[in-house]
Amino acid sequence: MISQTAEYALRAMVYLAQEPDRPHTNQQIARITRVPMGYLAKVLQSLSKAGLITSRRGLGGGFTLAKPAEEITVYEVVQAVDPIPRITSCPLKLKAHREKLCPLHQRLDNAWELVEQSFRSTTLSDIIAEAGEDGVLCEE
Amino acid sequence: MISQTAEYALRAMVYLAQEPDRPHTNQQIARITRVPMGYLAKVLQSLSKAGLITSRRGLGGGFTLAKPAEEITVYEVVQAVDPIPRITSCPLKLKAHREKLCPLHQRLDNAWELVEQSFRSTTLSDIIAEAGEDGVLCEE
DNA sequence: AGCAAACTGGATAAAAATATCTTATTATCC
DNA sequence: GGATAATAAGATATTTTTATCCAGTTTGCT
Numbered sequence: 559m560i561s562q563t564a565e566y567a568l569r570a571m572v573y574l575a576q577e578p579d580r581p582h583t584n585q586q587i588a589r590i591t592r593v594p595m596g597y598l599a600k601v602l603q604s605l606s607k608a609g610l611i612t613s614r615r616g617l618g619g620g621f622t623l624a625k626p627a628e629e630i631t632v633y634e635v636v637q638a639v640d641p642i643p644r645i646t647s648c649p650l651k652l653k654a655h656r657e658k659l660c661p662l663h664q665r666l667d668n669a670w671e672l673v674e675q676s677f678r679s680t681t682l683s684d685i686i687a688e689a690g691e692d693g694v695l696c697e698e
Numbered sequence: 699m700i701s702q703t704a705e706y707a708l709r710a711m712v713y714l715a716q717e718p719d720r721p722h723t724n725q726q727i728a729r730i731t732r733v734p735m736g737y738l739a740k741v742l743q744s745l746s747k748a749g750l751i752t753s754r755r756g757l758g759g760g761f762t763l764a765k766p767a768e769e770i771t772v773y774e775v776v777q778a779v780d781p782i783p784r785i786t787s788c789p790l791k792l793k794a795h796r797e798k799l800c801p802l803h804q805r806l807d808n809a810w811e812l813v814e815q816s817f818r819s820t821t822l823s824d825i826i827a828e829a830g831e832d833g834v835l836c837e838e
Numbered sequence: 839a840g841c842a843a844a845c846t847g848g849a850t851a852a853a854a855a856t857a858t859c860t861t862a863t864t865a866t867c868c
Numbered sequence: 869g870g871a872t873a874a875t876a877a878g879a880t881a882t883t884t885t886t887a888t889c890c891a892g893t894t895t896g897c898t
Contacts, residue, residue, distance in 0.1 A: 569802070572802055642699060661826075665816070688804075
């Protein structure tokens with residue numbers, strides 16, 4: 559339902575949210591979240607361009623949340639790497655459906671709306687808070 | 699959110715549901731629903747194997763709903779071609795999460811559950827009824 | 839019987855998503 | 869300033885999804 563890429567992005571963000579004070583390197587994040595390192599680099603780029611994280615090069619550098627975990631929603635993360643494809647116009651390009659979607663696509667889009675709402679109302683800190691002491695992604 | 703394949707399957711099923719009394723050929727369905735003919739054939743095979751439609755070969759043959767439109771849900775159609783990947787075990791394969799998903803994956807799965815419920819509670823006849831006279835997919 | 843319509847199944851091709859690798863650029867520390 | 873750690877970016881490879889094509893089989897019709 560969401561892409562592998564979005565799953566990776568969420569893992570990385572949750573991890574960063576757990577220790578937001580110091581930068582974490584691509585390598586660290588990859589190891590903990592078990593995401594292929596080379597690919598994670600791309601995902602982190604996307605998140606960076608979307609303004610959700612900041613990066614610092616050089617020794618001691620890495621990635622850090624760009625704003626507090628309370629202010630970052632699951633929705634923002636997913637949107638940054640692999641947006642939810644809301645249905646705004648008829649996929650069959652029927653003229654008759656330009657104004658109003660047919661019941662089929664209307665109902666599909668309603669389902670996506672549910673997901674979107676769910677994602678919008680969940681912040682990274684919600685997730686961390688729920689985890690308690692263990693940490694969300696087992697840090698071995 | 700759902701695959702192209704699932705979208706095609708739904709279009710085909712809605713079309714069949716609109717005229718359930720006579721068989722419709724792959725070619726007919728493809729033209730109306732604007733699905734590539736060769737690919738539609740595969741999709742129809744899947745739907746047939748799932749028991750949602752029946753097929754008849756030879757002249758005058760084609761595909762027909764296997765049961766009344768009132769008894770076929772969107773969920774069944776999607777499941778037949780491209781199941782919703784509910785999260786039942788930790789995607790990171792962490793031992794600590796075998797019993798209980800971490801909050802991240804728990805919340806993702808909750809969203810899928812919403813979608814699943816929405817799909818389960820919608821039948822093909824619901825969709826057709828909502829369309830009124832026009833027909834769901836413009837029959838040109 | 840013979841022909842044409844229609845599904846069936848397998849092989850193949852094209853496109854998109856996912857993943858890897860390599861080279862550059864930037865920053866820090868000594 | 870040089871060595872090293874780290875991101876940035878582009879090229880390439882692999883896998884999955886989507887799509888096409890073709891030969892085979894069944895069915896109905898005359």
